[in-house]
């Protein structure tokens with residue numbers, strides 16, 4: 001093993017050797033702090049035998065840490081310019097595979113199942129920020145046997161995703177995620193831990209204890225949540241009844257009453273659990 005990859009000197013050396021330039025448009029801000037790299041792997045409790053899906057290898061900094069802990073890593077990286085670099089930096093790790101493709105265009109279920117069967121998957125990644133939300137949506141839509149997700153995102157985004165009802169940061173994204181898993185901020189990461197330095201701070205978001213008992217309710221719940229938050233200043237009864245669902249206001253009031261939600265409450269005051277029950281009580285509608 002050479003010098004570890006999170007040293008800024010090593011990154012510069014690699015850049016010079018391969019003529020590599022950071023592509024801002026691909027969210028290429030690489031980790032340069034070994035303590036943070038280890039803390040991410042610690043927070044995901046990465047160990048021998050784990051199967052990890054990583055998104056965005058960069059020069060392999062986080063990937064190497066995961067491999068050193070005995071995990072099998074399948075990493076999807078969009079930038080083929082990184083191939084000769086990654087062949088060199090990670091070539092010695094037998095249990096690492098870099099798959100060069102846009103993760104959003106990758107059939108994750110197919111790729112992971114063909115390699116690891118139905119083994120539980122931990123997602124560990126320093127995400128490219130321009131596609132954080134689409135990547136999370138793609139992960140969920142892929143129907144993977146997720147054990148946990150630990151991903152670096154913008155600090156403000158992490159706060160919104162983990163926010164509780166009644167706070168300013170609480171919104172539809174908080175509810176979408178918290179309906180599926182327990183969501184918390186595992187680690188704050190200052191901008192100085194990256195090269196090049198981004199102009200925002202970051203945080204590692206942790207999603208654990210995935211709930212699998214949604215049945216058909218999840219899509220309906222998402223529609224109800226979207227509608228409720230579509231007019232944050234209005235009461236929930238008003239927001240839901242003017243959203244355009246093909247149902248009568250009375251039916252909405254009845255669903256709210258059955259759930260025990262006063263019609264004059266606002267979207268941001270309603271808890272995730274209440275949204276879950278409201279979705280069950282809500283008339284079946286398409287929108």
Ligand code: SAM
Pocket residue numbers: 026027028029030031055056057058059060061062063076077078079101102103104125126127128129131
């Ligand atoms: N893991 C490395 C680290 O921590 O130093 C790099 C993280 S960097 C924030 C994000 C990485 O994601 C970059 O290597 C970038 O090329 C890659 N990337 C950007 N968009 C992608 C996409 N749509 N699919 C797969 N990888 C992508």
